[in-house]
Amino acid sequence: xxxxxxxxxxxxxxxxxxxxxxxxxxxxxxxxxxxxxxLQGVDAVILPGGFSYGDYLRCGAIxxxxxxxxxxxxxxxxxxxxxxxxxxxxxxxxxxxxxGALIRNDVRTFVCRDQPLRxxxxxxxxxxxxxxxxxxxxxxxxxxxxxxxxxDTITRLEGENQVVFRYQQDNPNGSLNxxxxxxxxxxxxxxxxxxxxxxxxxxxxxxLDGRAFFTSLERFLGAAIVx
Amino acid sequence: MARVIVDVMPKPEILDxxxxxxxxxxxxxxxxxLTVRQGKRFEVxxxxxxxxxxxxxxxxxxxxxxANTVIEAFDVRVEQ
Numbered sequence: 001x002x003x004x005x006x007x008x009x010x011x012x013x014x015x016x017x018x019x020x021x022x023x024x025x026x027x028x029x030x031x032x033x034x035x036x037x038x039l040q041g042v043d044a045v046i047l048p049g050g051f052s053y054g055d056y057l058r059c060g061a062i063x064x065x066x067x068x069x070x071x072x073x074x075x076x077x078x079x080x081x082x083x084x085x086x087x088x089x090x091x092x093x094x095x096x097x098x099x100g101a102l103i104r105n106d107v108r109t110f111v112c113r114d115q116p117l118r119x120x121x122x123x124x125x126x127x128x129x130x131x132x133x134x135x136x137x138x139x140x141x142x143x144x145x146x147x148x149x150x151x152d153t154i155t156r157l158e159g160e161n162q163v164v165f166r167y168q169q170d171n172p173n174g175s176l177n178x179x180x181x182x183x184x185x186x187x188x189x190x191x192x193x194x195x196x197x198x199x200x201x202x203x204x205x206x207x208l209d210g211r212a213f214f215t216s217l218e219r220f221l222g223a224a225i226v227x
Numbered sequence: 228m229a230r231v232i233v234d235v236m237p238k239p240e241i242l243d244x245x246x247x248x249x250x251x252x253x254x255x256x257x258x259x260x261l262t263v264r265q266g267k268r269f270e271v272x273x274x275x276x277x278x279x280x281x282x283x284x285x286x287x288x289x290x291x292x293x294a295n296t297v298i299e300a301f302d303v304r305v306e307q
Contacts (some may be wrong), residue, residue, distance in 0.1 A: 021234075057292070057293070061292065065292070094299075100297060101295055101298045103237075103244070103298060104244040108245075108248055147243065
C-alpha cells in the first residue's frame with residue numbers, strides 16, 4: 001500500500017473525491033495543505049480539480065506559488081510521481097513542470113460530459129497499465145481547458161511521445177492537436193483536463209477507466225522498489 | 228507614490244474567446260467593424276522613489292506572476 005498525497009488549495013473542489021479514489025484503489029490517502037511545507041514523505045502527489053484561489057489572475061497562477069508547491073516542484077524534478085487533474089493540470093503548467101498553458105474553451109461555455117479519450121502514451125508513471133491507443137471514457141468538466149503551446153513545443157511533445165491523452169470524436173474546447181493530457185520528458189509528471197478520480201465506481205461512473213491510473217502507479221512504485 | 232501600469236494582453240496567435248464574445252455582442256448592438264481583444268490592466272502603487280531598480284522589480288513581478296508569457300505579452304509603463 002502506497003501513501004498518496006492530495007493537495008488542498010483554497011478553492012479545491014475534488015480533493016475529497018481524489019482521496020476517496022486513492023482509498024478505492026487500495027492506497028492510503030494523505031491530505032496535504034497548501035500552506036504547509038512538507039509532503040510528509042508521500043510516494044506520489046495528486047493536484048486535484050477545482051478553482052484554486054478562485055481562479056483569480058489565471059487558473060493555477062496563484063496556487064503555483066503556495067508553500068507546498070515548492071516541495072512538489074522539487075520532488076517532481078527528482079522523479080516523484082505527480083498527477084495534475086483539471087485545475088491541477090493548470091497548476092502544473094503555471095509551475096513550468098509541464099509546457100504550454102490552458103485557456104478558456106473556444107466554445108466559451110463550461111463543458112461537462114463523459115469524454116471519450118485515446119491513450120497515446122503508456123510510457124508514463126500514471127498510464128503504463130493502459131495499452132497504446134486504448135479508447136477510454138473519463139469525466140470532463142471545465143471552463144478553461146483549451147490546451148495551447150507554441151508550434152515548437154507542440155512538435156516536441158508529438159515527437160517525444162509526450163501527448164498522453166487525446167480527445168476523441170469532437171474536440172470539446174479547442175485544444176491544439178486534440179490534446180487532453182501531456183507528460184514531462186521523464187514521464188513522472190502527468191497533467192490532464194478530464195477527471196479520472198470520478199471514474200472509479202460503477203454506481204456513479206460510465207466507466208471504471210480511472211482505476212488504471214492507480215494500477216499504473218502501483219506498477220511503477222513496485223518496480224522502483226524491486227530496482 | 229508612483230504608479231506603474233502593467234498591461235497584459237493575450238498574444239496575437241492565441242485565441243481570445245472573451246474578446247470574440249465582446250466583438251460579437253458589439254456587432255449585435257449595431258457597432259459595426261469593431262474587433263476587440265481583451266486583456267488586463269494592473270495599477271501598481273510603488274512605495275518610495277521610483278528608481279530604475281524599482282521599475283525593474285515591477286517588470287520582474289509582471290514576468291513572474293502578472294503575465295504568463297507562454298500565452299500573454301505585457302507592457303510596463305510609468306503613469307505620469
